[in-house]
Amino acid sequence: MAEANEVILGEGGTTVDDVVRVAYGAKVVLSDDALQAMEKSFNALRKIAEDKGPIYGLSTGVGDLAKIKFSADMAHTIQENIVRSHSAGLGEPYAEEVVRAAMFARAAVLAMGYSGVNPDVVKLMVEMLNRDIVPYVPKYGSVGASGDIAPLAHVALAMLGEGDVFYGGRQVPAIVALRSELLEPIKLDGRDGLAIINGPQFMIAIAALSVHKLEMLIAAEVVNTAMLAEIVGARTTPFDERIHNVIENDGQKAVAKSLRTLLEESELTCRKRDGRVQDAYSIRCAPQILGSLWDVAKSFRKVIDSELKSASDNPLIIADEALALSGGNFHGERIALWLDFASLLCAELTNLAERHLNRLLNPVLSSLNDFLADQPGPESGLMILQYLAADIASENKVLAHPSSVDNIPVSADQEDHASFGAAAGRKILQAVDNVTNALSAELLAIAKGYRLLGAENPCKPAKEVLEKLKRILERIEHDKLSLHIALKEAKKILPDLAKFSELL
Structure with a gap:
């Protein structure tokens, strides 16, 4: 049962009211059901990669580069490359409540267990929300087709400990905010980077x-x-x-x-x-x-x-x-x-x-x-x-x-x-x-x-x-x-x- 200022992620589906509450400061609790669904999906992804050949964004390039295949052993490097190359936004940053709303909406998708994402990814997103570490996300860079890939890549970048965030009323390097809260940057693997960025959650949050x-x-x-x-x-x-x-x-x-x-x-x-x-x-x-x-x-x-x-x-x-x-x-x-x-x-x-x-x-x-x-x-x-x-x-x-x-x-x-x-x-x-x-x-x-x-x-x-x-x-x-x-x-x-x- 959620407390008055809490929203449970992974029970009964996310609503507009949940997003609004988190945007303006409510805490997020990750349910056991969500953790189990993600763990099951994460294990399934590894089995598919071993048994069934190339998987888009894990052992292939992205976009038109999907025609290029490589070993799944390169996943860690490829996922970090995706995040850094796609965090290509410019312009004034989105308001903090918009970014919080988008982070929560994306975490809700990943928590459904259809993305093969490492549960640690969503755990860090939830920790950042609860400690009010808000990535600096420029407004321009998304065409709304492959999701909001550039804005969400700026979220993923902060999770790597790179780029800037808003924390304690100031704009600071992401690594400073994470370390101040005793949090470690995420280590991406599998298709974690692509999973964070491949959805229209900034549009949905707005x-x-x-x-x-x-x-x-x-x-x-x-x-x-x-x-x-x-x-x-x-x-x-x-x-x-x-x-x-x-x-x-x-x-x-x-x-x-x-x-x-x-x-x-x-x-x-x-x-x-x-x-x-x-x-x-x-x-x-x-x-x-x-x-x-x-x-x-x-x-x-x-x-x-x-x-x-x-x-x-x-x-x-x-x-x-x-x-x-x-x-x-x-x-x-x-x-x-x-x-x-x-x-x-x-x-x-x-x-x-x-x-x-x-x-x-x-x-x-x-x-x-x-x-x-x-x-x-x-x-x-x-x-x-x-x-x-x-x-x-x-x-x-x-x-x-x-x-x-x-x-x-x-x-x-x-x-x-x-x-x-x-x-x-x-x-x-x-x-x-x-x-x-x-x-x-x-x-x-x-x-x-x-x-x-x-x-x-x-x-x-x-x-x-x-x-x-x-x-x-x-x-x-x-x-x-x-x-x-x-x-x-x-x-x-x-x-x-x-x-x-x-x-x-």
């Missing part, structure tokens, strides 16, 4: 972290929408259960129910403002818009969960039959497509947040002070928040261009199709961060809107927002404080705000 954040952000936007509806006095009829019961869309029904619950005791909605009988689409159609995004996010999570339980390696070692089967489970096509799909979700979220901001700031549409300024004219109020949201929304539209439609053959055309899921992963990391910033701007404007409205009894989340941002709202009155500072404060409370949606 996907897991991204969907976790996106679910929170969608939930937060549902709450933002409810509060906006109060400020503008919107009608609640579009959220009526009878409207959504005639649609087969679970996400839409869930969002509509959340909005009904959030606004059921509201004293501010349905105020008479003009002769219109319907509100703008960005409010009235929120269940249809956000519900669709919620459905995509939940489907994305299911895909990632299934990928985390899949043996992505080549060749696969079928221990019971003493077989090494070459295939393509390392290919990242599926996850690349979903990463691209998720980028569309991010673009829609920032589009919606920008439109909501416009309804609060635009003097033509809002009954509040122009641009939510305390004294419009001498003061600009929150005018520039829409500029911020517009900039973000525009970039997210660019980031929504799919990476997975590209293809550049590599390794002398032996590897003639690539998913480019790593590029999709880099895009989604930026796009999710952009969504967070756009929703923070929207939330700050909503809080200022309530303050100008003078609402005495707003909905429950609004009360919490106004309490948590009370001091910052006072300080930004009459343009007396940089909005950058206020935005950072609004950003901090998005996760707590999301809980009010009851979607998470």
